[in-house]
Amino acid sequence: MHVGLHHYLFVSFLLFSLGLLGVIMRRNLLVIYMSLELMLNSANLALVSFSRFNHKLDGQVLVFFIITVAAAEVAVGLALIVALYRKRQSAHVEDLTSMKL
């Protein structure tokens, strides 16, 4: 059986689920952040494969934007984590119980 859109979408689905599980179950902020990246990447994969099998470039343009936004998001998020760590000396979700810094 030829590899088609289904296969790619299935891989993308599995990646997304893994990312989701990571976000829900892990407690280290940085690992949660990496799981978010996994989810974004799975969306990228789905979009690129749609673009390939529908013969349209729009999907790839969207991926381009996602990568850009992800870079910005990571920069801001990591800066937030560093700021949080300075205040609390911890990067653990369970240690962050109050909304006020």
Next chain:
Amino acid sequence: MDWNFIIFSLVKIAIVVGVVQGIVAYSVLAERKISAWIQDRVGPNRTAPPFMKFVPVLGPFLTRLGIFQPLADGLKFLVKEDFTPAGVKKIYFWLAPAVSVIPAMLTVAVIPFGSNLGAQKMVIADLNVGILYTFGIVSMGVYGIVLAGYAANSKYPFFGGIRSSAQMISYEISMGMSVIPVLLIVGNLNLGQIIGWQSGHGWLVAYAPLSFIIFMVASFAETNRTPFDLPEAETELVGGYHTEYSSMKFALFFLAEYSNMVASSAMMVTLFFGGWTLPFWGLDQPAQSLAMGVLQIFVFLAKMLFFMVVFIWVRWMFPRFRYDQLMDLGWRTFLPLALVNILITAVWLWLRS
């Protein structure tokens, strides 16, 4: 895709890797010799295999040049004790040298080192996103250094790793931005096409001199050469990220550094100095005969070696930058310059069209 393609690719890969390794070995010798000359010394001139004594004239001459020194160096690296300090993170400690060598070796895959020999194009992979590929691979080079610094569990290598990660990200941006005018002028990401454009219009260094300067400085920073060798600044950080390494693992870091030098010299030649072309004797067109093809490969090698010498030469011209000066230079001088350069080139192209 057929068998011919696979076989010829493998042959090309083998030859290119071999040649790059050879150049790396002898650029270490060149580094030592040129350093010696600049410092009024003689440099390595003793090492020779025992039978060289019996070769008249040529033997002493080659020994004087230090031709056999790299062999001795390599042998020494192989037989030295491979020491693993206590408390290192073993997996990363073993992985780091390999991780730093692989990207360095991968970069040369897309560089056209000649026009063609017969029907074979003299490039391993003729990618249509050649430049992006190079930048991507070069950006992977930082992992080796960061992992080495992290794995060593010692403060000086750690500083080296942290410094290099910041330095490499910073200069990668200037480097990427500096190439954009070239892409604007040529309108293609394929390195072969860029050389083709240059054979018709003249070398790109004349069109984008500022790009070349920024690219060159940034590649000094990317390969961790003086004046930007902060990750391994021996006066402050002992040896930087490779302080705790010995034997072949240490040699691999050296291999990576010199392979990076080879790759960035090759990139400079390809992007700005016409690659394998020379503007006379019909050398600017793809070769018709075998001899021409070989000659063009040698033209490319000669240009590349010139830049290798510049790399070595510059080492003795400048003192090392301080860390804040380095960041200042990268972010507040080269980045705006590169952006202005893009703007000027774009406006110029727009006015011409």
Next chain:
Amino acid sequence: MAITVNRKPLTFWEKLYLPAIVGGLKVTLKHAYGTLFQGKVVTMEYPEQKWSMPENYRGAPYLVKDQDGDTKCVSCQLCEFVCPPKAIRITPPGDSARLADRANAEKMPLEFEINMLRCIYCGFCQEVCPEEAIFLQKDYSLTGTTRAEMIFNKEKLLALGGVSPGIQKWKDKLAEAKAQENFPVKL
């Protein structure tokens, strides 16, 4: 109180780094040219070319013989006493042993050892020796593969030291004393 010396602001050209780059190019090229084509090398290729030592160079201390081929040392042990790193070890002749093998000496060392690994080439032994029997010579390339090999015994020291005719020391001392007598000292 700390005094702050303000750095001069860089001029436009200095900020460009260009003059500095050209200067660096010039200096390095000049030196490379000098080494390659004019033979201006500051280093010496050691085993073939040897350094010519100054007259007062202090190398390894060896024992010397007089013009008759006899050992000058009389085993007074002053050098052993003065030696700062205690590198010299002299075994004097015992009661039963033959005291000296020449007529004008009361006794001679049975064994005379200098540990060259400890010796610091200070020259005190030469200075203190009343018989001018030990001299710091111009040997600076002492090598050995074991520690025991670097302890030189009497035979080796004598062989390395060679012959030094006459005993000049007392004459020199006299001249020194004379010079000091003539020295105008005002009280």
Next chain:
Amino acid sequence: MEQINNLVNGGAVEDVLFYVFAALTLLCAILVVANPFSRSPVTSAMFLVLTIISMSGLFLLLHAFFLAAVQILVYAGAVMVLFLFVIMLLDLKEEARRKIKFFGLAAGLVSVGIVFSIFVKSLASLQPEAAGPALEGETYALGKLLFTQYTLPFEIVSVLLLVAMIGVILLSKRKLE
């Protein structure tokens, strides 16, 4: 020989490569989220790098050469280095293995189930492959599309980047005056 050539030309190699890269991607992704051997965030980050690299292999199989290169350049080359930089800066110790909470597991499985149902639904409504010429990784066409049809999003994204940059600089100052 003939048969092998046919296989190669028929795309069998690409199919095999797909399975290899997909397996690598998923394996590394599992090791990012739940590594049985190490709880160190550095290990997670390194496996995420591997995930990204093997994903760019998948992109290559989809003939998106430009995006494959950008993926490595931006994600592996910059974003993950930033991650490593922060991990090292914070000097995070290996976290102790904690008991998996039942609630968390249940929530995770439920959400994965929801995603799965969406996935199945979308597969059911999947249209057969559209006709038309197959797109190769045309950097030129991509650029053209980006600067004509998608100019507004492009500008907005660049403003977003600027805002993010200013925000990060403000955040990482030690004291806000």
